[in-house]
Amino acid sequence: MSDENRTVIITGASRGIGAATARLAAARGYRVCVNYSSDAAGAASVVDDIRKGGGGALAFRADTSDEAAVVSMFDEASARLGPVTDLVNNAGQSGGTTRLEDLDAATLRRIFEVNVIGYFLCCREAVRRMSTRNGGEGGRIVNVSSVAAVNGSAGERIHYAATKGAVNSMGVGLAKEVAREGIRVNTFSPGLTWTSMNPPGRLEKLESAVPACRAAQPEEMARGVLWLLSDEADYVLGANLVMSGGR
Numbered sequence: 001m002s003d004e005n006r007t008v009i010i011t012g013a014s015r016g017i018g019a020a021t022a023r024l025a026a027a028r029g030y031r032v033c034v035n036y037s038s039d040a041a042g043a044a045s046v047v048d049d050i051r052k053g054g055g056g057a058l059a060f061r062a063d064t065s066d067e068a069a070v071v072s073m074f075d076e077a078s079a080r081l082g083p084v085t086d087l088v089n090n091a092g093q094s095g096g097t098t099r100l101e102d103l104d105a106a107t108l109r110r111i112f113e114v115n116v117i118g119y120f121l122c123c124r125e126a127v128r129r130m131s132t133r134n135g136g137e138g139g140r141i142v143n144v145s146s147v148a149a150v151n152g153s154a155g156e157r158i159h160y161a162a163t164k165g166a167v168n169s170m171g172v173g174l175a176k177e178v179a180r181e182g183i184r185v186n187t188f189s190p191g192l193t194w195t196s197m198n199p200p201g202r203l204e205k206l207e208s209a210v211p212a213c214r215a216a217q218p219e220e221m222a223r224g225v226l227w228l229l230s231d232e233a234d235y236v237l238g239a240n241l242v243m244s245g246g247r
Contacts, residue, residue, distance in 0.1 A: 007081045011035040011064050012091030014042030016195035020218035021225045022046050026055035033077035034059045064091045064118030074125045086229050087126040089119045090144040094197050095159045115163035119143055131181040138182025142228045143171045145189045147244045175238030184237045186228045190221045191244025212245030
């Protein structure tokens with residue numbers, strides 16, 4: 001499976017699922033814009049790995065809730081890597097582990113800014129460039145959600161789960177809105193995965209509730225994302241691919 005004529009922006013790609021997706025996309029021929037917000041060293045490592053493998057990549061620092069920064073990121077990626085054909089919305093925050101009664105407004109605003117508004121802004125810029133209605137040649141968008149949108153994360157991350165519920169709804173609506181303009185939009189919902197978003201001990205405590213008896217590795221999740229971007233999923237749109245080990 002080769003995608004040598006495609007350029008993908010992957011937000012939150014300095015670590016975890018985003019980094020694994022960037023590396024796999026490059027291995028399959030994509031030119032990759034590695035977005036990050038604060039982990040410059042992690043983003044540089046991903047870009048270095050891609051370039052050592054003969055791929056094309058750049059790191060771009062942008063808070064995806066910042067409208068001007070998002071526009072600049074798309075412009076820079078297009079100028080240096082070629083027209084953006086694919087977007088993986090992955091940047092996100094957990095908002096910490098807390099009960100709802102202990103949440104403050106600042107935490108709520110910030111998590112919705114990054115996890116929801118950031119996704120909308122990146123999708124907007126992708127559509128403006130990809131849509132045949134706007135003179136583009138089409139493209140693919142995958143919004144990374146979470147099974148938390150369905151299970152609610154009671155006692156831990158209700159606020160995080162709510163942001164992912166918004167992502168799910170947006171994905172369905174946007175998929176219908178732009179399907180006739182050459183853009184495929186889908187949602188990807190990972191389950192428990194070994195990433196730094198989980199505080200120490202959390203996954204070990206929850207693994208027993210997973211029918212597959214373990215948490216996933218980021219590389220496993222990356223394969224799901226890349227399948228949704230691939231031509232093998234050409235008739236898949238408005239879908240939510242859940243990879244949760246049965247949980």
